[in-house]
Amino acid sequence: MYAEDYLEFLENLPYYLTLDPVDVSGSSRQPRQKTGFRYPLGLLGDKVTLHFSHDKTFAEAREKWNRRKTRVNTDELYVVMSATQGCCNVSQVKRFMRLPYPKIFFTNRNINHPDAVNLDRFRRPRSKSALNLFHVEKNGKRLFENFDWAAWLNSHGELHARDILQGKTSL
Numbered sequence: 001m002y003a004e005d006y007l008e009f010l011e012n013l014p015y016y017l018t019l020d021p022v023d024v025s026g027s028s029r030q031p032r033q034k035t036g037f038r039y040p041l042g043l044l045g046d047k048v049t050l051h052f053s054h055d056k057t058f059a060e061a062r063e064k065w066n067r068r069k070t071r072v073n074t075d076e077l078y079v080v081m082s083a084t085q086g087c088c089n090v091s092q093v094k095r096f097m098r099l100p101y102p103k104i105f106f107t108n109r110n111i112n113h114p115d116a117v118n119l120d121r122f123r124r125p126r127s128k129s130a131l132n133l134f135h136v137e138k139n140g141k142r143l144f145e146n147f148d149w150a151a152w153l154n155s156h157g158e159l160h161a162r163d164i165l166q167g168k169t170s171l
Contacts, residue, residue: 005049007096016044020062022043023040042058050065074101078152079096079102080104081105103115
């Protein structure tokens, strides 16, 4: 999902989990990838577009979506967003931070929030704004592999992302 759709989806999660996606693959909502290939798109309600970039057909994508959505447990939900998802305006960041779930927002901006982690050093070469979350460090790990996901998940959201990156992993 693009940032705006992702936020809408999370803000109204119980509602969107009741919906079956509608095929909009041939509509004007269909983006063209750099390679020229297309992928299936689904629409939830009239607001949330799902990009099924790993599926060959809409039928396959819808089947996977409907199977996976039954496993969502809103009492054990943790959400992650990054500036690489096109979420760079102040309104979107504020909306994400208001979500009632434990969260992490990876960014290259200075945002004064315990769940926002400034990863300025992970910028793509020659880029002033985009993060490169897939950049391989000297230790052979990508950014998200260096984050202590187990500590964050095991804390049930009581530990903030910034604390984990700073090594404060005890409650």
